[in-house]
Amino acid sequence: MKNIAISLFFALFCLHARAQKAVVPGYQGKRFNVEITANYFPALNNLTAKHRAFPILSDAEETSYGAFNARYEASLSYAVRRRLTLTADYGIGKTGFENGAVVFSDGTSGNGFYAADFKTLGVGLLIHGQRRWGLAPIGPYWGIKVMRTSAKGTLKEISDPVTGYSWVKLSELANGDISIGGDEDLKDSFFNLGVTFGTKRVLFDKLVLNLGFNVNFVGMNGLIADFYGYEQKEVMIASVQKSYTANVHIGAGYLF
C-alpha cells in the first residue's frame, strides 16, 4: 500500500511537470484540489453487514456505520489536461452489526456480532464535459476509479444449540452450549471499480463543492467466513462478486 501511495504521488509530480507545457486552464490557473468526500445515503443496493456476512439473516441491529457504502474519502486531484482530472484518494469505511440479537430467515433468533473496517487507496480519472460547460477541475464530470481495498473483519456468532443449522461450524463448549463460528478474524485485499458522475462548483474562487452520484462494484470474497459450508460459500462468493453499491456523494475541497 505504501509503495502504491509513493508511486501515485511520483506519477502526479511527473504529470504536473509535463502538463506545465500544455494549455490547461484549471480554475483561474488553480489545478490542484484537495477534498474530503462523504459517500452517503440515500443509496441503492445498500450493502449491509448482515447481507455480507450472513445472507440468511433476515434482521440484525446495524451499527451506526452499518452500511458498507457509508465511506469517507480524502482526495487530491489535479487537472492534467483541459478536460481531464486525475485523482488519488484514500478512503475509509466500516460496516457491522451490534453484538446482540439476530433473526434468521426462518424466524428463529440468536446472538451475533460482526464488524469490518475498510481502507481504500484509489486512482481515478474525471472527464469534464466541455459541452456541459465544465473544464477541469470544475464543472460537470463523469469518471472512473480503480480502488485497492484492504479489509479487516471480525465475526462472532453465538447461538442456541438447538438451532442446528448445517451451515455453521459447530464446536461444543464446556458448559454444553454450542458455539457456532466463534470469533474469527477475516482479512482481504482486493481491487474494485467505480464510476462516478457529478458536478463541482466553486465558491469564493477557492472552495469547491462536489455533488454527485457513484456506483462501486465490490468484491470481498475474503470477508465471507469460513464457517459457511463449501457449497454455500461458493454461492456467497458468486453473489458478492456481482454486488455493487450506489450512493450519492458530497464533498468540500480547496483549490490551489
Add this chain to the structure above:
Amino acid sequence: MNIKILSICNLSFCHKFNLVAVSVFLLLSTRLFAQQIDFFNYQPLRSQGQIPKEVLTASSVKYKSDLKKISEKDSRNERKAKQRFYLESNFVIDDLLRSGYVLFNDPLGVYVTAVAEKLLEGDEVSRKRLKFYVMRSSDVNAFATDQGAILVTTGLLSQIENEAQLAFILAHEIVHFQKKHTIDMFIEVDAIDRGVSKNYVLKKSTFDKDLIKNSYSRDLELEADKDGLARFVKTKYDILSVDGVFDVLAYGHLPFDDRKFAVSYFENAYLKFPTDYTKSEIRAIAAVDDDTDDSKSTHPNINKRRAAIAAALASVSPEGRSKFLLPESRFREMQQIARFEVPLLSLHQEQYYRGMYEAWLSLQAHPNNFYLQKTILKGIYTASKYRNNGQKYLAKVDSIEGELQGLVYFIEKLNNADLNVLAVAEAWRLHRMDVKDEEVAIMANDALKELFFYHFEDLSSFSKEKAAQAQPISETVVPEENAQTPDTKAGKGKMEKIREQKKAEKKTEKSSVLMSSALAPYIDGDDFQKAVQTAQEAAKKREQRRKHYDSDEGKRALRREQLVMKKKGRRLNIQKVVAVNPFYINLDARKKNAVQFEKSEASQRLFSDILKTNAQKAGLKLTVLDVEDVKPTDVEKFNDIALLNQWFSEQVNFENLSITPGFRQTEINAIAQKYDTKFFCWTGVLSMRGRKNPSVYLTALFGPTVWPFLAYYAIRREYDCLYYNLVYNIETGGFDSVKFEYFNTADSKSLLNLHTYDAFLQIKSK
C-alpha cells in the same frame, strides 16, 4: 466558425432598436465650424470636444431619477406603464447614443443646432432641455426622445433641399418632445393592448388593436405637423419649402440625386466599353401614391399631411421669408459633408450599388476626388469578393428605380472574372494616384490575389498586344468552338448538354477579351509585376491549401488539427489584447419585456472586472475599452470604440469573405498603433432565464418512475447562456473564435471566471 451566432451584438442592438421604435417617433417624416473642410482629403466625421455628460451617465441613474416624475395620482397600470417606459427608453436611447453612430460637436450637429436655435428663439426652457445630434446613417430619418435628444440622420441631411426644410423637420420633432408624445404613445399602446384605452371603442383582435394604435400615432403626427408649423411660421423661414419635405421623405429610399451613370468612369486609354454596357432604358422612378391607405401606417399619408399644412398656411403670407436664415454656403457645405458621409455608410449597410452610385454622384461635383473614388473602389472590390465567393448578384437590375439602375446593370453585366479585373484596374489606378494610401494598396494586392486564385494563372491574357486586339465582350461571350446550331444541340442528350453548358460558362468566365485591356496601363510597371508575382504565389499556396483540405488526407489532417485544438486550445501566442466594449445582456423569457436592463448594466460592469482579473491571472496584457469608463474629455477613446465597433460589425456582415480593408481601415490601423497591438477582442455574454414547458408534466401519466425526474424538472431553473470571445487581427481582418459556447446553465461568476481565464490562456499560450 459559426459567426452568424455571433451576430449577438447586432441581434441585441436590433432588439433594442425595436424598442426605440416604440419609444420614439420616427418622422418618415446645419453654421459649420468656421474651418474649411478639405474635401479632397476628406476624413469621415468624428465626435469632437467634450462628450455630453448625460450620454455617459449610467442609464440606471437616469432611470431612477425619472421614476420621481411618476405621479402617485396616476392609476396603478399607468404608473407601471410609465415605469416601463422610463426603463426602456433610458437604456435603449443611451445604447444608441453610446453606439458611436451618434456624433457630438461635429460640423453637421453644430449646423443642425444653429438651425434649431432659430426655432427656439425666445423659448429658453426648451433651448436648455433640447440637444440636437446627427446620427451616421444613410437612412432618411429624424426622431425625438423623451429625454430631449433630437436626432437627424446624415441620410436626411444629404437629401433636404434647403435650410427651411430642415427647420420644419426640427420643429416637428420639437413638438414630439414638448407634447411628450413618446410616453403618451407608449401608455396608450399599453392601454390598447390591455383593452382599457379611454380613447377608442376597443375591439378584440390584434389586427384591430394595431389599426387603433396606428390611428392614435397618426393623430400625434398631425399634431406635431400642426404645432411644429406654428413654431416654424414664427420664424422667417420660407413656408413654401415645407411642401418639399414630404417629397424628401417619400423618396428617401432613393439616392440623393438621379443622374445618368456614365460607364466612362471605368474606362481608360485601352478600355472602352461598348454601348450595350449602358442601359438604354432606365426604369423611371415610380411615383409614390400620396393618397395611399394609411390605416396600417403610423404616419398619415402625404396628401393628408399636405392638406393639413396647406390649411394652416392659408392665412400666412410667404412674403419676406427665406429658405436660408443662416448663410446658404453653410447649408451647401453641410450638404456636401452629408453627401460625402452617406456613400460609405451605404457600403457599411451592405447597399454596395447605392454606395458606389452616391459616391459617383458626389464625384460629379468634386471631379478627381480621391476619397470618393476610393469609396467606389471599395464597392467594386467588395462586390467582386462576393461574386467570387459564389454570390450570384447583389441586386436585381429590374428591381432598381432611377438612374442607379444604369450602374447596377453595368456591374451585373460583367462576369465574375471581368468584375475582378475591373476591381484590380480601379485599385491600381488609385494606387498610382497615391501609393501611400494603405487601404488602396491592400485592395490592389488583394484583388490581384483573388484574380489569380479564381480566374487566371498568369498575365498572358492581359498583354498590351491583346489589349490592342480587344473586342467588345458581347461579341466574344460564347467562344466559337461552343457555338452550335439549334439542330446540332437538339441531337444531344440532357446531361451532355448540361456538361457542355457548364464548360462554356466556365470558358466565358475566363475569356473576357475586352477586359484584357483593363490592366494595360499598369502591366509594365515594376511595382505591378512584383505585386503580380506575390499574388500568384499567394494564390498558388491558397490553391494548394484548398486542394489539400479537399483531399482525404487533408480532411484527416483537418480533423486531427481540430482534435488537437479541442484538447490543447488555440494557443495564439498573443501577448497583448484590447477588449472592445464587453457586452452583456440578461434576458428573462418568462416576462413580456424580456430584456433585464438594470441587471444587464450591473452584469456588464462585473464582466469588465472579470476580464481584467483573469487577464492578470493568465499573464495577458489587456486593455478594456468600455464606453462605461469613458470620461467626458476622453473623446478620442469614445471615437476609437465607435470606430472599432463599426469595423467589427462590417466584418461580421462579411462573414467568411475576409474583406480587407475593413471599414475606415486607415483609422483602424492608427488605433492598432496607438494601443500597441493589432489584436482586439470582442467578447460578451448572453444569459437567458427560460420558460418551462408545461407539457413535460404530462409525462407524469407514465407512472411513478418518472416522478423524481419531473420533481427535478420542477425545481430546476431553466437557463441558457452564450459566451463568446472573438479575437481579430484588425490589420488583416483575420480572426479566431476562441470561445463560442452555449451553456445550459446560469451565468454564474465562477462559470465566467472559468471560461474567461481559459480564453485568455488560449490567446496567450504558444
